[in-house]
Amino acid sequence: MIKMRTKLFIFIMVLVLLLNGVGGYLYYSSQKSMEQYNLLLQRFFLLNKISQNTEDAYQELQSYFVDHSPKLFETYQESHHELLDNQERLILINHDNNHLMLTNYRHMINSFINECAMAIHAFREGNINLYSEHLAESGKIAGFIKDTTLALINSELTDYQRFYHTMNQKNRYFEYMGISIFITTLLFCTLFTIWFSGGMSRPIRRLEAAAKDIAKGKFDGDDVVVETRDEFRFLTDTFNHMKNNTQRLVEEIKEKSELDRLLKEMELKSLQNQMNPHFLFNTLNVVSKTAYLEGADKTSELIAATAALFRHNLGNLDEPVMLSKEVKIIKDYFFILATRFGDRLVLEMDVAPDCLDHYVPGMILQPIVENAFIHGIEPYEGQGKIELVIRQMAGRLLIDIADNGVGMSKQTIDRIYKKENQSDRPNNKSHSTGLGLNNVIRRLDLFYKENNLLNIHSNGKKGTRIILSLPLSERRKMSHV
Amino acid sequence: MKKYHRIFFGxxxxxxxxxxxxxIYFFLKTLHTNVVLANEKDIKEPVYHFILIPEEMDNPYWRSLKKGAADAGRHAGAAIEYIGPVQTNTDEQIKIIEKAIASKVDGIITQGIDKPAFKDAIHRAKRAGIPVITIDTDAPDSERSTYIGSDNYLAGYLAGQTLIKGTNGHAVVGIITGNYNPNEKLRVKGFQDAVSKQSGIKIAGVKSSNISRIQAAEKTYEMFQKHPDITAFYGTSALDGLGIAAVAEKFGKAKDLYIISFDALPETLNLLGKGVIDATVKQKPYAMGHKSVQTMVQLLHHHDPPKILYTETTVIKKADIMSEKGGRGND
Structure with missing residues (x-):
């Protein structure tokens, strides 16, 4: 991730390095030019100095010959040594163009010094003819040296002309380079600013739009996308995450309220079914006892079963109940049906005892059995048979309810499954559909947070089989969602 | 709007x-523009350092001679310094010789000068151990080691013979000589000796042009005035022939006059082609220059060459010009 700060830092560093580099380079170049200037001046000074030394040495020698003072001889010696030193330094000037001339020059200085030495020697020996001859000769050579000095300076100047020309050329290039670099940095800064501010404002605009959507309650918009990999990437990622979380929470709340609504519906239904159930329940109990006292045992029993069924319905539907209780209700319900239909209806129950103390949602089995009876057996001409098998298998509770009635058509099955999506529709209280199976399916889904717990098998002609496959709950009472 | 942004950005x-x-381009340009004074460090030290002192610096004859010397020098590893007076000036020539001695060169190649100062200078060179070769013009009574150049007497003699042949032995000849230096004198002498046996040839006079074209023309004109019967002219230096030719052309006598000149300057050859000049004695300056350097190297190795080394001289006429033009570079 390249942070904004890093970007800015790199930009500023590049700019600073570039400008410093240019400055450094200019300084270095001018320094070099200065060196060359210095060299040139040194050359001129050296040549001038040598010419001067020669002249001085000659003059001093002449004066010395005139008044013999040792002091003059000393000054001559000084000039002489200086001349020799400077002659050594002539290497500074040496180059291809003036090499021969310079060689001559050096030799001339030697010749001059030789002649001077010979003149001094002759002078000390008192050989007037010879010393004046050598003095004259050294004077002549001094003249040559002066001439050659001028010629050398001339040649240096010719070289300098070329030097000056190239220097001007180079300065022109520097000027062009400066202008180019100025434009380059200007454009570079402009481009960087556009890029940088674009990289900042674009994600902000997108976040702004997304935030507006959320404010309107629209959570399912697309995620905000950022191309850069800076702080904005982090910000938008967090924003997207937050939005999705919120969306999920809202959906959970919706689900929960749906469950509550279904439970309320169920309760309402029971209440509707019961009218004043407590009063009816008590009355039924009184009727049962009366029937018993009057010796109508069967009637008494029937009424007691009906009363039990009512009481079960009165119970809190929010609470899970033990499977044994559910099974008991089925028995009561069946007793009532058996009384009504007699031999036409047979119930077979096979419940594994170890299943009985598991908890399941209340009012699950009864609506299924009722459904089997109403849709399967009632329209069926022959002997009806309802089988209930409960088993525990592979950590699941299997509840198998089968009838041998007319069976369900495909459309009916589909309708039952689909009913889920039509729950908003005002409830059709008709006997045929009822809240029955569909309500069971949805409550199972909500209770266990699993789908397809209830499967309907029917070939559409003979018999229906409904299999519930429920996860095993702990043996303690489950807390309701 | 977006599109314009794109274009602007692009x-x-x-x-x-x-x-x-x-x-970048200009940066590299500045980088490659080297602003430095000449400062070569690895200068190839020549084996020998000779000085060639001409009579006159900017003179085609001497430049050809210099070229010969330079070519030989390159071969022998000798640096040839070519220094001389801008215009003929013997005093300056002698001064340059003295300078060369003070500069301790390895050898001096100079035109011979008939002056005591010259002899004196050569003497000092000899004393300093610097060999001297005279070239083009000799100074036989100096201490020069060798003379390399034309046999001027022979050249004059050749000119005389050519004139006799060209005029069928009948002519009145005016002689214009550059100056009275030994060279010119020998050229006049050789000529005189050649024509003396021929009774039909008469010499009207000898005048000096002082190696100047204008003076050569003046002297020619003077001679014409004095001896209207002149039928031929002989110029002993390169410029004399040109001066004579200028006068001859002016008086419309170019065809009648027989003009014999010295050296083969481009202008001389041009006049020769036009038929104004009838013949010219050609020396070989390139060969002189070349030979002088070789001889100098020999001298330095103590192989004593002969005192006098003549280079060839030939007479060329109009017919020779075509071949002459072809090989003018090396004589």
């Missing part, structure tokens, strides 16, 4: 790339 980018490229 232009900026393009401008940036262009200016960036320019920056």
């Amino acid at each position: 232009l900026l980018l393009l401008g940036f790339a262009a200016s960036f490229g320019m920056s």
Whole structure:
């Protein structure tokens, strides 16, 4: 991730390095030019100095010959040594163009010094003819040296002309380079600013739009996308995450309220079914006892079963109940049906005892059995048979309810499954559909947070089989969602 | 709007790339422009250092001679310094010789001068151990080691013979000589000796042009005035022939006069082609220059060459010009 700060830092560093580099380079170049200037001046000074030394040495020698003072001889010696030193330094000037001339020059200085030495020697020996001859000769050579000095300076100047020309050329290039670099940095800064501010404002605009959507309650918009990999990437990622979380929470709340609504519906239904159930329940109990006292045992029993069924319905539907209780209700319900239909209806129950103390949602089995009876057996001409098998298998509770009635058509099955999506529709209280199976399916889904717990098998002609496959709950009472 | 942004951005980018490229280009330009004074460190030290002192610096004859010397020098590893007076000036020539001695050169090649100062200078060179070769013009009574150049007497003699042949032995001849230096004297002498046996040839007079074209023309004109019967002219230096030819052309006598000249300057050859000049004695300056350097190297190795080494002289006429033009570079 390249942070904004890093970007800015790199930009500023590049700019600073570039400008410093240019400055450094200019300084270095001018320094070099200065060196060359210095060299040139040194050359001129050296040549001038040598010419001067020669002249001085000659003059001093002449004066010395005139008044013999040792002091003059000393000054001559000084000039002489200086001349020799400077002659050594002539290497500074040496180059291809003036090499021969310079060689001559050096030799001339030697010749001059030789002649001077010979003149001094002759002078000390008192050989007037010879010393004046050598003095004259050294004077002549001094003249040559002066001439050659001028010629050398001339040649240096010719070289300098070329030097000056190239220097001007180079300065022109520097000027062009400066202008180019100025434009380059200007454009570079402009481009960087556009890029940088674009990289900042674009994600902000997108976040702004997304935030507006959320404010309107629209959570399912697309995620905000950022191309850069800076702080904005982090910000938008967090924003997207937050939005999705919120969306999920809202959906959970919706689900929960749906469950509550279904439970309320169920309760309402029971209440509707019961009218004043407590009063009816008590009355039924009184009727049962009366029937018993009057010796109508069967009637008494029937009424007691009906009363039990009512009481079960009165119970809190929010609470899970033990499977044994559910099974008991089925028995009561069946007793009532058996009384009504007699031999036409047979119930077979096979419940594994170890299943009985598991908890399941209340009012699950009864609506299924009722459904089997109403849709399967009632329209069926022959002997009806309802089988209930409960088993525990592979950590699941299997509840198998089968009838041998007319069976369900495909459309009916589909309708039952689909009913889920039509729950908003005002409830059709008709006997045929009822809240029955569909309500069971949805409550199972909500209770266990699993789908397809209830499967309907029917070939559409003979018999229906409904299999519930429920996860095993702990043996303690489950807390309701 | 978006599209314009794109275009604007693209232009900026393009401008940036262009200016960036320019920056680099000019940066490299400045980098490759070396602003340094001449300062070669590894100078090839020549084996020998000779000085060639001409009569006159900017003179085609001497330049040809210099070229010969330089070519031989390159071969022998000798640096040839070519220094002389801008215009003929013997005093300056002698001064340059003295300077060369003070400069301790390895050898001096100079035109011979008939002056005591010259002899004196050669003497000092000899004493300093510097060999001297005279070239083009000899100074036989100096201490020069060798003379290399034309046999001037022979050249004059050749000119005389050519004139006799060209005029069928009947002519009145005016002689214009450059100056009275030994060279010219020998050329006049050789000529005189050649024509003396021929009774039909008469010499009207000898005049000096002082090696100047204008003076040569003046002297020619003077001689014409004095001896209207002149039928031929003989010029002993390169410029004399040109001066004579100028006068001859002016008086419309170019065809009648028989003009014999010295040396083969381009102008001389041109006049020869036009038929104004009838013949010219050609020396070989390139060969002289070449030979002088070789001889100098021999001298330095103590192989004593002969005192006098003549180079060839020939007479060329109009017919020879075509071949002459072809090989003018080396004589």
